[in-house]
Amino acid sequence: MSYKNEKYYVGVDIGGTKILAILVNSKFEVIAREKKKTKVWVKGAQPEIRIVETIKSVLDSVDNLKIEGIGLGVPGPVDHKNGVVVTTPNIGLENFPLGDIISEEFSVPSAVDNDVNLGTFAEWVFSGYGDAKHVLGVFPGTGIGGGLIINRKILHGASGGAGEIGHFTVQLGGPLCGCGKRGCLEALASRIAIVKEVIALILRGECPYLAERIGTDASKLRSSIIAEAIENGEKKVEEIVRKSAYLTGVAIANAINLISPNLVILGGGLIEALGKIYLEEIQRAVKEHAMPFLRRKVEIVVGKLGDDAVAMGGALLISKKLEKE
Amino acid sequence: MSYKNEKYYVGVDIGGTKILAILVNSKFEVIAREKKKTKVWVKGAQPEIRIVETIKSVLDSVDNLKIEGIGLGVPGPVDHKNGVVVTTPNIGLENFPLGDIISEEFSVPSAVDNDVNLGTFAEWVFSGYGDAKHVLGVFPGTGIGGGLIINRKILHGASGGAGEIGHFTVQLGGPLCGCGKRGCLEALASRIAIVKEVIALILRGECPYLAERIGTDASKLRSSIIAEAIENGEKKVEEIVRKSAYLTGVAIANAINLISPNLVILGGGLIEALGKIYLEEIQRAVKEHAMPFLRRKVEIVVGKLGDDAVAMGGALLISKKLEKE
Numbered sequence: 170m171s172y173k174n175e176k177y178y179v180g181v182d183i184g185g186t187k188i189l190a191i192l193v194n195s196k197f198e199v200i201a202r203e204k205k206k207t208k209v210w211v212k213g214a215q216p217e218i219r220i221v222e223t224i225k226s227v228l229d230s231v232d233n234l235k236i237e238g239i240g241l242g243v244p245g246p247v248d249h250k251n252g253v254v255v256t257t258p259n260i261g262l263e264n265f266p267l268g269d270i271i272s273e274e275f276s277v278p279s280a281v282d283n284d285v286n287l288g289t290f291a292e293w294v295f296s297g298y299g300d301a302k303h304v305l306g307v308f309p310g311t312g313i314g315g316g317l318i319i320n321r322k323i324l325h326g327a328s329g330g331a332g333e334i335g336h337f338t339v340q341l342g343g344p345l346c347g348c349g350k351r352g353c354l355e356a357l358a359s360r361i362a363i364v365k366e367v368i369a370l371i372l373r374g375e376c377p378y379l380a381e382r383i384g385t386d387a388s389k390l391r392s393s394i395i396a397e398a399i400e401n402g403e404k405k406v407e408e409i410v411r412k413s414a415y416l417t418g419v420a421i422a423n424a425i426n427l428i429s430p431n432l433v434i435l436g437g438g439l440i441e442a443l444g445k446i447y448l449e450e451i452q453r454a455v456k457e458h459a460m461p462f463l464r465r466k467v468e469i470v471v472g473k474l475g476d477d478a479v480a481m482g483g484a485l486l487i488s489k490k491l492e493k494e
Numbered sequence: 495m496s497y498k499n500e501k502y503y504v505g506v507d508i509g510g511t512k513i514l515a516i517l518v519n520s521k522f523e524v525i526a527r528e529k530k531k532t533k534v535w536v537k538g539a540q541p542e543i544r545i546v547e548t549i550k551s552v553l554d555s556v557d558n559l560k561i562e563g564i565g566l567g568v569p570g571p572v573d574h575k576n577g578v579v580v581t582t583p584n585i586g587l588e589n590f591p592l593g594d595i596i597s598e599e600f601s602v603p604s605a606v607d608n609d610v611n612l613g614t615f616a617e618w619v620f621s622g623y624g625d626a627k628h629v630l631g632v633f634p635g636t637g638i639g640g641g642l643i644i645n646r647k648i649l650h651g652a653s654g655g656a657g658e659i660g661h662f663t664v665q666l667g668g669p670l671c672g673c674g675k676r677g678c679l680e681a682l683a684s685r686i687a688i689v690k691e692v693i694a695l696i697l698r699g700e701c702p703y704l705a706e707r708i709g710t711d712a713s714k715l716r717s718s719i720i721a722e723a724i725e726n727g728e729k730k731v732e733e734i735v736r737k738s739a740y741l742t743g744v745a746i747a748n749a750i751n752l753i754s755p756n757l758v759i760l761g762g763g764l765i766e767a768l769g770k771i772y773l774e775e776i777q778r779a780v781k782e783h784a785m786p787f788l789r790r791k792v793e794i795v796v797g798k799l800g801d802d803a804v805a806m807g808g809a810l811l812i813s814k815k816l817e818k819e
Contacts, residue, residue, distance in 0.1 A: 301652075303651055329626055333752065334752055341744065
């Protein structure tokens with residue numbers, strides 16, 4: 170299956186619930202894909218074993234063709250120069266030399282970055298807006314992640330963890346966030362924030378469609394089910410989603426006021442299922458909260474890569490790194 | 495007065511109420527300084543004439559010694575590559591080739607940038623934190639300006655006007671701002687926002703010290719007078735200032751969450767007069783609203799240049815530009 174002069178890369182998205190590995194060729198066409206549950210990261214567990222297994226699976230599926238390198242996205246700040254994971258609240262890696270471990274295991278170069286940085290990077294490159302110099306990526310889902318490209322380079326900031334737009338305070342003294350602060354965008358507008366409001370609707374009998382469809386089990390309220398309810402005329406569910414999207418737009422407007430990007434790319438689970446509503450409300454919020462001379466310079470678009478964005482960003486990252494060497 | 499091998503630069507701060515020009519040597523010691531009122535920029539007026547006059551004055555004061563170049567800061571977004579002022583709501587310059595006009599008039603190279611960018615740049619270079627890679631400058635005054643250094647370079651963004659932290663929405667549906675939006679930081683925490691609250695205190699008879707000192711004339715409520723009132727025990731005035739400083743800190747915390755700077759530098763009129771209170775409240779807000787792993791990487795300091803910051807930044811800008819050529 171390996172052609173002369175063709176090069177292959179592996180990109181890995183390491184999440185709190187799943188690990189996704191993709192194998193791409195030099196045109197970034199996906200040749201193979203493998204997904205495994207992350208499983209519980211209890212103390213003493215070794216997350217890297219599960220990551221290695223997933224990569225092995227994707228390579229096995231194509232008869233172990235020779236790859237050039239592996240790029241990995243992790244849910245937390247990284248020391249990207251040394252491939253070290255600084256911290257990951259969801260999967261328990263801390264000051265962890267992931268890059269070295271993966272390079273040693275597979276005898277190829279590796280690169281590690283934050284997942285949302287990589288998602289932003291890949292969506293930017295494949296968006297058709299590749300000439301944009303400054304890019305903000307926003308990925309609303311269980312959390313709300315952000316990534317920044319400044320002067321065509323991923324911005325890591327002093328901490329390795331720039332881009333935390335989900336923890337913008339949008340309501341002083343607002344609801345408690347998972348991070349311990351109050352009034353964060355995430356506490357008001359993540360999928361969890363939407364789900365908790367929708368469950369209340371169901372319990373109050375104000376949402377017959379969803380009550381019939383999923384009962385009162387919050388874990389069944391996936392983004393696609395929420396979209397389905399709205400398509401079936403559940404106006405109150407739509408209101409909740411619109412409010413979350415609008416607040417996401419307020420945070421984006423503030424980010425536009427600060428960094429004046431050429432491009433804002435939206436990605437992630439909520440956008441994939443509810444892109445039209447999100448785009449409308451975000452554009453409305455940006456019109457109301459960003460300065461006119463900054464707003465006029467920015468395009469706001471929905472990304473194209475869906476669930477592959479982070480893994481694709483990993484593959485891109487390692488290929489660009491090797492190109493430079 | 496000109497020594498062999500010594501080089502001189504002029505830096506100019508063009509504001510809505512005054513133009514300040516300074517002449518510095520290559521050690522950035524101020525040799526001469528000239529300030530003129532900007533005067534009303536009515537339609538048909540030519541602001542550049544007043545700018546040229548101010549530069550001529552500062553040169554005249556030292557017997558017209560030979561200068562290498564002139565750097566200018568303007569209150570609005572700029573096309574810094576071409577020295578063109580994009581727009582300045584306060585002084586009426588729009589798509590204005592200021593750099594070319596100044597270069598032609600004085601037969602030396604020039605450079606133009608946004609005033610707060612230049613203030614941030616100068617405070618950074620002279621702060622003692624010159625190794626900081628990513629810097630946020632915040633200048634609370636009549637408005638609240640922001641400037642960004644990313645990867646050791648001023649960030650202009652897509653519009654030429656990045657850094658508008660004063661127009662972060664910090665209170666949804668809050669008071670109307672000069673920009674036409676609602677709930678901007680500036681509407682809640684600028685000197686004008688503070689003054690309007692203090693005047694209400696005076697009118698209600700809750701502020702005897704200030705009532706005796708300035709009566710009810712809002713134009714007399716300069717930052718230094720506000721500081722004096724607080725030193726004299728006016729607790730309610732202190733509360734108002736602390737609230738404004740805290741809200742400024744919330745916006746700074748959001749900016750830290752997004753770009754993860756190494757350094758935040760505070761400058762401008764309110765900071766010069768009330769630096770201790772501002773620093774305390776901003777640090778409190780950052781502790782409450784910035785993510786711990788980002789917050790731990792950032793120093794927050796008060797700048798040292800006071801009113802000279804922007805003009806000094808202009809002199810620095812042109813000297814760096816000439817160094818590169």
